[in-house]
Amino acid sequence: MLRVSGLTLGYGHEPILEEVSLEVPTGKFVSLVGPSGSGKTSILRAVNGLIAPLGGGVELNGGSDSLGFLFQDDALLPWRTARENVALGLRIRKYSKESAEEEADTWLQRLGLEGFGKRFPHELSGGQRKRVAIAQILALKPKVLLMDEPFASLDAIVRTRITQELLNWVEREHLSVLLVTHDLEEALTVSDTVYLLSQGPRARVVKSYDVAIPRPRDIFSSRKHPEFNPLLERLWQDMSAAMNLSEVESKA
Amino acid sequence: MNRSVQNVAVRRIIALAALVLIWEVLSRAGIINPFYAPAPSAVLRVVVSLFVERTIFTHLEATFAASLVGLAIGLALGIGLGFAAALMPWVADVLEPIMMLLNAIPRVILAPLFVIWLGIEISSKIALAVVLVAVLIFFAVYNGIKDVNQLLVDRVRTLGGGRLVLLREVYIPSVTAWVLGSLKVAVGFAFTGACVGEFVAATRGLGYLLQFAQSTYNAALTMALIFLIMAFVLILFFCAEAVEHRLLRWRYRGSKAKPA
Numbered sequence: 006m007l008r009v010s011g012l013t014l015g016y017g018h019e020p021i022l023e024e025v026s027l028e029v030p031t032g033k034f035v036s037l038v039g040p041s042g043s044g045k046t047s048i049l050r051a052v053n054g055l056i057a058p059l060g061g062g063v064e065l066n067g068g069s070d071s072l073g074f075l076f077q078d079d080a081l082l083p084w085r086t087a088r089e090n091v092a093l094g095l096r097i098r099k100y101s102k103e104s105a106e107e108e109a110d111t112w113l114q115r116l117g118l119e120g121f122g123k124r125f126p127h128e129l130s131g132g133q134r135k136r137v138a139i140a141q142i143l144a145l146k147p148k149v150l151l152m153d154e155p156f157a158s159l160d161a162i163v164r165t166r167i168t169q170e171l172l173n174w175v176e177r178e179h180l181s182v183l184l185v186t187h188d189l190e191e192a193l194t195v196s197d198t199v200y201l202l203s204q205g206p207r208a209r210v211v212k213s214y215d216v217a218i219p220r221p222r223d224i225f226s227s228r229k230h231p232e233f234n235p236l237l238e239r240l241w242q243d244m245s246a247a248m249n250l251s252e253v254e255s256k257a
Numbered sequence: 258m259n260r261s262v263q264n265v266a267v268r269r270i271i272a273l274a275a276l277v278l279i280w281e282v283l284s285r286a287g288i289i290n291p292f293y294a295p296a297p298s299a300v301l302r303v304v305v306s307l308f309v310e311r312t313i314f315t316h317l318e319a320t321f322a323a324s325l326v327g328l329a330i331g332l333a334l335g336i337g338l339g340f341a342a343a344l345m346p347w348v349a350d351v352l353e354p355i356m357m358l359l360n361a362i363p364r365v366i367l368a369p370l371f372v373i374w375l376g377i378e379i380s381s382k383i384a385l386a387v388v389l390v391a392v393l394i395f396f397a398v399y400n401g402i403k404d405v406n407q408l409l410v411d412r413v414r415t416l417g418g419g420r421l422v423l424l425r426e427v428y429i430p431s432v433t434a435w436v437l438g439s440l441k442v443a444v445g446f447a448f449t450g451a452c453v454g455e456f457v458a459a460t461r462g463l464g465y466l467l468q469f470a471q472s473t474y475n476a477a478l479t480m481a482l483i484f485l486i487m488a489f490v491l492i493l494f495f496c497a498e499a500v501e502h503r504l505l506r507w508r509y510r511g512s513k514a515k516p517a
Contacts, residue, residue, distance in 0.1 A: 053415050070417065080412035084430040084507040093426065094416040125507045145416070 006031045007052065007149050007181060011061035014047045015206075020059060021047060022208040027200050029149065031066070032179035034172075036192035038240070039202030040248045045185040049074065049151045052183070065149065070098075073147030075155040079134040081126040087113060087137045088122035094145045112140040116170075132163035139171060149181045157187070168195065169224050176221045189240050193218075194227045199240065203247045212243055295477040303481040313485075319462035323379050323451035324493075327386020328443060335391040336436065339398025352395075359392045365449070368457040377458040386450030390443045394436060401435030402428055434508070437501040444493045452486060 007029040015021050022044035029035045037045045050056045052063050053074050065071065081090045091109035092100075100108065113122050116136040126134050135156065142150070156164040172195055175182055186192050192199045199214045218230045227233065277297045283289045284296035291299065307313040338356075342349040367388060371381040409427045418426065455464025463486055470478035502509050 050411075055411055055414065072415075074415040076408065076412065078408055080408045082409060082412075082426060082430070084434075084505075085426075086507075093413070093418075097413075097417045097422055125510060127508070128510065141416075 006064075006066045007183060008064040009048065009052065009061070010064065012048065012051060012058055012063070013060035014044055014051055014056065015059050018059075020207050021205050022202070024061065025202070025208075025210055026061075027210060027213070029181045029183050031148075031181055033197045034175060034182045034184070034195055036184045036186055036196040036199045037202060038186060038189055038192050038199060038244065039208065040204045040244070041187075043202040043205045043208040045202060046077075046153050049153050049183065049185055052151060067148050070145075071148040073142035073145055073150045075138060075142055075150065075152040077154045077157060079126065079138045081134060081137055081141075083126050086123050086125055087118065087129065087133075090126070090137055091140045091144055094141055098145070108144055109140070112144045113137070116140045131159055132167065135159060135163075135167060139167070143174065147180065149183070150175065152182060152184045154186050165224055172222060172224070189237060189244065190228065193233060193237055193240065194224050195222065201240065201243055201247060211247055214240060291476075292474075293476055295480065299477050300480045300484065303477045304485065307481065307485075313466075316461050316463050316466050317489075319379065319382075319459070320448070320451050320455065320464065321489075323382035323454065323462065324386055324444075324447040326379075327383045327450055328390055328447035330383065331387040331390025331447065332394055332436070332443065334387060335394025336398050336432075338391070339395045339432070340402065342395070343399050343402035349399075353399075356392055356395050356399075359388065360396065364389050364392065365453045368454050371454065372458045377460060382451045382454030382459070382462065382464075385454040386447040389446040389450040393439055393443055393446060397435040397439040398432050401432040405431045434505055437505055440497040440501055441494050444497045445490055448486070448490050448493065 009025060009027050012025045013020050013023050014025075021042075025044075025048060027035065027037070037048060039045055047056060051058050052065070053072060054069060081087075082093070085093065088106055088109045091112055092102075092105035095105035095108055096102065110122055113119060113136075116139060118133060118136055118140070121129065121133060121137075126137070129137065138155070156167055159167065168191070174180075182195075184192070184195065193214075193216055196216050199216065200210050201212045201214070202208045203211045214236060216236065217232055218227050280289070280294070281296050281298060284291055284294065284299075338348075338352060342352045365385065368381070368385050371384045375381040375384055405428060409431075410423060413423050413426055451462065452464035452467070455462030456468045457464075459465040459468075463482055467479065467482045467486075469475075470482060
């Protein structure tokens with residue numbers, strides 16, 4: 006379980022977000038949505054210890070080794086092959102070179118990249134690189150996944166396919182996930198709970214929504230669930246209000 | 258090699274051959290004074306005689322030794338100082354203005370000073386090559402570390418990597434790419450340092466021989482030596498390129514991307 010309590014983040018003394026509290030229960034999928042500049046990515050970076058908070062804190066069962074962080078960019082080392090990239094985290098955790106690479110091959114195979122292990126990142130397509138990045142994280146067997154719009158740069162077909170595969174994996178392994186996304190439909194499709202942040206600076210959590218669509222989920226059938234559209238409409242209206250758009254639109 | 262590259266190469270060879278042929282004809286016809294610009298065939302005869310009479314080898318040995326030793330020391334010094342400056346701010350505070358100054362001036366003006374300090378033997382030539390190469394490599398390493406992709410640093414940190422892992426997995430490979438990118442220029446600089454040092458004061462070396470040819474108004478020998486220096490620098494340049502392609506194969510290996 007991951008609990009963020011009263012988190013305040015900022016650069017210098019100016020907070021970009023203030024007093025943010027949220028919870029990712031074990032085995033649950035939680036999304037963070039909100040306007041650009043509301044500090045969504047900064048929350049993930051603070052959870053992972055990449056930035057220090059001005060206030061509040063993060064509570065995590067299992068310590069930092071139980072975290073896996075999937076970046077928006079692939080962030081693969083360009084001078085390492087796909088296999089070496091996947092093995093990197095394992096090597097850092099003191100696996101021998103042979104066992105780390107053997108494990109890496111297994112994960113590449115699970116993600117449909119058998120035979121691609123010796124290729125460098127620039128020799129792979131965007132979708133393949135993303136799969137390598139996923140393999141790199143899953144090979145470490147995290148309990149909590151932090152995902153920062155990981156599939157935003159992919160085309161619609163590859164994005165849908167990879168999202169569904171990852172969703173299946175998360176449900177099967179009962180992983181806890183905190184996803185940052187701009188895409189409200191994606192948030193509702195995959196999540197158990199969606200938190201909405203207000204416009205920054207000094208962004209806050211303005212509302213949370215429980216998504217009662219049963220699991221296991223399929224990306225397409227979830228969108229046909231009777232709960233989906235009313236929830237999407239509410240989320241859209243609240244998001245517009247958070248961005249002060251409804252005010253602007255009513256004046257127009 | 259694809260067809261368009263072949264066509265460019267053929268066009269270049271034809272243009273060069275035509276230029277040499279015109280030069281030869283004009284020289285033989287007396288339109289160009291051979292005292293100032295001897296015919297290509299005369300220059301070629303001098304090149305051949307330098308090798309046949311084996312007079313060139315002692316000079317080649319001196320220049321190559323000064324260049325390669327200067328290159329090696331310059332690389333080591335530039336890498337060491339670049340890392341120190343990038344990782345320790347107080348070192349950067351001291352070194353950056355000195356390196357900026359050395360980078361701004363034509364560093365070959367230091368050649369007479371090195372002769373005064375180190376004598377006319379090989380040491381002064383090595384010193385000049387070292388200064389030329391070290392400043393170039395210092396900035397390659399310093400900027401390489403400063404501009405390292407922060408995403409990769411974050412990636413390794415989130416995987417649990419500490420300072421040593423970051424150094425091994427991110428900083429050193431990133432800097433290696435910068436240094437190897439500058440290696441071809443560094444080879445040229447090292448050869449320049451050796452030749453200019455020999456030109457100022459020496460007892461042997463291609464620069465010394467060039468100075469001798471110029472002082473005796475021997476245009477054929479001057480041209481032969483210029484041609485030889487160009488040829489040797491090109492050979493070293495291609496060797497440096499081969500090393501770069503070998504060590505940076507992750508960058509140069511052909512794309513085999515397939516859809517996901």
